[in-house]
Amino acid sequence: MKNTDKPAVRDLHKQAVSATTERARRGLERHEDRLIGYFAHGTEVDPLRMRPVLKEVVAGSEDELLFRYARLHWSIPVSPGYGRRLRAEVEAADHLASIGAMIADAPSGRVHGRRRAIVEYRMTRPDGRRLLQAIGVLGRVLLAAGATEVLTGIFGHDTARTVDDLDEALRGADHRYLHVGAFHPTGTARAGADSERSPVDSEGKLRGVEGMWVADASAIPSSPWVNPQVSIMALSLAVADRIVATA
Numbered sequence: 001m002k003n004t005d006k007p008a009v010r011d012l013h014k015q016a017v018s019a020t021t022e023r024a025r026r027g028l029e030r031h032e033d034r035l036i037g038y039f040a041h042g043t044e045v046d047p048l049r050m051r052p053v054l055k056e057v058v059a060g061s062e063d064e065l066l067f068r069y070a071r072l073h074w075s076i077p078v079s080p081g082y083g084r085r086l087r088a089e090v091e092a093a094d095h096l097a098s099i100g101a102m103i104a105d106a107p108s109g110r111v112h113g114r115r116r117a118i119v120e121y122r123m124t125r126p127d128g129r130r131l132l133q134a135i136g137v138l139g140r141v142l143l144a145a146g147a148t149e150v151l152t153g154i155f156g157h158d159t160a161r162t163v164d165d166l167d168e169a170l171r172g173a174d175h176r177y178l179h180v181g182a183f184h185p186t187g188t189a190r191a192g193a194d195s196e197r198s199p200v201d202s203e204g205k206l207r208g209v210e211g212m213w214v215a216d217a218s219a220i221p222s223s224p225w226v227n228p229q230v231s232i233m234a235l236s237l238a239v240a241d242r243i244v245a246t247a
């Protein structure tokens with residue numbers, strides 16, 4: 001960014017907010033009078049009485065409208081930094097190279113909930129260590145390739161300029177605070193012969209529910225490590241054959 005003084009940054013922010021607001025206008029305008037009622041006036045806010053709560057935002061609900069309305073006013077903190085710092089990072093994006101670390105993790109999640117699925121996931125300690133180790137290796141690759149700064153993704157130590165700096169970041173790192181994503185979830189209703197361990201039988205039928213078949217990634221018994229899509233398609237075709245055969 002050529003001009004990073006405060007008025008110039010504020011002006012850019014204003015432009016970005018008004019473009020987003022314009023896009024959202026059609027869907028939100030008619031709800032605005034009601035939604036504004038949820039917002040406290042500055043003088044009503046007592047920080048000591050604030051109690052953050054975690055709330056699921058369900059599509060089509062009042063909460064969804066409120067979420068969409070409220071976020072028009074946010075600068076979302078995307079690592080590293082936010083506001084002015086984030087803008088500077090984005091402006092320099094043509095100098096940014098990114099490498100991802102991927103592990104096939106051990107099963108460590110649960111699906112709860114009766115009416116709605118609530119997915120719980122906790123990365124195991126050994127998997128966390130592997131992921132941090134991978135960040136160390138990838139950071140070294142980037143520094144060896146001439147990077148002047150590595151964005152580590154490690155909470156509390158988000159940049160490293162040298163290998164020592166990187167090691168220092170990794171020493172204090174806690175895998176529970178890493179930004180992680182899942183791309184190949186499988187096995188939430190694994191198929192298998194053992195009824196104690198497998199909610200779905202070997203043909204794709206959900207045990208205990210008449211007429212319910214499972215023909216997607218959830219029936220794969222564990223992480224296949226490699227890209228799963230072709231296996232899922234094959235599994236779906238095999239289950240479809242069984243459905244036809246038993247119809």
Ligand SMILES: Cc1cc2nc3c(=O)[nH]c(=O)nc-3n(C[C@H](O)[C@H](O)[C@H](O)COP(=O)(O)OP(=O)(O)OC[C@H]3O[C@@H](n4cnc5c(N)ncnc54)[C@H](O)[C@@H]3O)c2cc1C
Pocket residue numbers: 182183184185216217218227228229230232
């Ligand atoms: C970013 C990303 C990149 C990926 N890249 C690859 C890759 O390169 N190679 C590879 O092999 N795999 C890749 N995968 C994984 C692959 O896409 C998935 O494993 C695969 O699509 C899972 O198939 P599925 O049929 O089980 O589920 P999905 O493909 O998720 O299909 C589920 C469908 O059910 C619908 N649905 C959900 N709830 C309801 C409901 N209540 N009523 C009706 N419909 C509903 C959804 O809209 C969706 O269409 C990638 C995944 C991601 C996220």
